[in-house]
Amino acid sequence: MNAAAVTKRQQTLQRKLLAWYDRNGRDLPWRRSKDPYAVWLSEIMLQQTQVATVMPYYERFVRRFPTVHVLAAARIDAVLKLWAGLGYYSRARNLHKAAAEIVREHDGRFPDSVEALRTLPGIGRYTAAAIASICFGRRAAVVDGNVIRVLTRLFNISDDVRKPATVNRLWGIADSHAPARRCGDYNQAIMELGATVCTPGATARCDICPLQAQCAARKAQTVAELPRKSAKAVVRHETHIVAAICADDRWLIRRRPSDGLWGGLWELPSAQVSGAATVEAVRRLARSLGVPRCTVSTQPFCVSNHQLSHRLIRFTGYRCSLQGTEAADSMNADLRWVTLAQFSKLGISQAMRRIAEALGAGESNDRGTRSISRRQSRHGKPVRSAGTPRAASRRIA
DNA sequence: AATTCGGGGGC
DNA sequence: GCCCCAGAATT
Incomplete structure (x- = not known):
């Protein structure tokens, strides 16, 4: 908030960063306008x-939803x-939600x-400041x-950046250094520096850094140790079962509740279990979906480990074939019967x-035969999800 | 202040 | 394997 006391040193940093950015800023799709x-x-x-991960998603998204009006009118699915x-x-x-709010x-x-x-x-505070500075010159x-990386190094700050108090301190420092003119470019410049030059650990390219003469960490030889972070929480291990319930060539899928993990996305019904994955747990899950009677395969078709930042989930998938023709709860809009091809096109x-690929690999290979088969991909390599024990990678029909 | 939210790039 | 990533919302 306080732009009053702009020191000579702050002006030097601003000038060097902006000059560097003018020459070295990447040409990214969203930088081509201030829309x-x-x-x-x-x-x-x-x-x-x-950035590399975002690029293809961004291109697809703007093509499909080119304006806030189009986005607001779209279905969440x-x-x-x-x-x-x-x-x-x-x-x-x-x-x-925000698109609808902006329109309304x-x-x-x-x-x-x-x-x-x-x-x-x-x-939040980051995104608000980014848009306000880049698009509206605030x-x-x-x-x-x-x-965080650039500032802790520039000022040789060794406080634990996992603590909110430290980050708040950095917000204050950042604020005191933001220029009144070209603030959007300045913000992008310092982020660009962190992304391409002032990179984590020993990968930092201090030799080409425009701020090397001003950098306190370089002088103190602490660059590789900054920013300092306390140990992160240990990952919990969880076991989830997946019920692949099939009737003819259609599978029962459900939309996950809109809050929580994978909120609003579709899934083959799954549930966390406290102990080991069991056929009984799968039967219970099926019942809860309105499928009272079904035959559950004794051997899973897939065991797949999925690593998240704070937990490791082991999915064990079981095939369930329906007995009779009773449909699952037809009044529930969050349940559908779809082919695997249709499923793969949903969110x-x-x-x-x-998991669906493992299911499909078994399908295509089983076409026309009832025999026990090793699932294979089109390239002839065994399809095996991460961490799948070999014993579980074959299915007994 | 601590937790919860995904998935992948790059080493 | 590991660390990290143009953070926000919830508890």
Whole structure:
């Protein structure tokens, strides 16, 4: 908030960063205009996600939803479908909500202040400042993972950056250094420096850094140790079962509740179990879906480990064939019967995609035969999800 | 202040 | 394997 006391040193940093950025800034799709919609979308996608990962998703998304009006009018399923695989799906749900809000409350125009932007779902202090500075020329500093690295090194700050108090301190420092003019470029410059030069650990390229003469960590030879982070929480291990319930060539799928993990995405019904994966647990899951009687394969068709940042989930999938013709709860809009091809085109997580592929590999190989078969891909290599024990990689029909 | 949210790039 | 990533919302 305080732009009053701008020191000579701050001006030097601003000038060097901007000059460096003018020469070395990457040509990214969302930098080609100051259209707040494009910038907003990119900033949301880039949350905790690297540029290289975002690129194809961004291109697809703007092609399908070119304006905030188109996005606001879309169904959430269509949005999640294009987001599928990118992770952190609340971003997509909040994006959709915010689009509707912008159209409804702001006549389709983006708010141009940090405070007003901040009220939109999915827009926190970083994203609000990024949009306000880049699109509307506001003087608003940003702090992200890149800026944390650059600032802790520039000022040789060894506080634990996992503590909110440390990050708050960095927000203050960032704010005191943000220039009144070209603040959007300045913000992108310091992030670009963190992404391409002031990189983590020993990969930092201090030799080509425009701020090497000003860097306290370089002088103190602490670059590789900064930023300092306390140990992160240990990953919990969980066991989940998957019920692949089949009637003819259709599978019962369900939409996950909109909050929580993989919220709003479709899945082959799954559930966490406390002990080991069992056929009994699968039967219970099937019953809860309105499938009272079915035959559950004794051998799983797939065991797949899925690593998340804070937990490791082991999915064990079982085939279930329906007895009789009773349908699952037909009044439940979150349940559907679809072919595997249809399923793969819906918004589903990467974890579920792998499970569905294991299921499909077994299908295609089993076509026309009842024999025990080793699942194979088209390339002839055995299909085996990460961590699958060999014994479980074959299915007994 | 601590947890919860995904998935992949790059070493 | 490991660390990290243009963070936000919830508890």
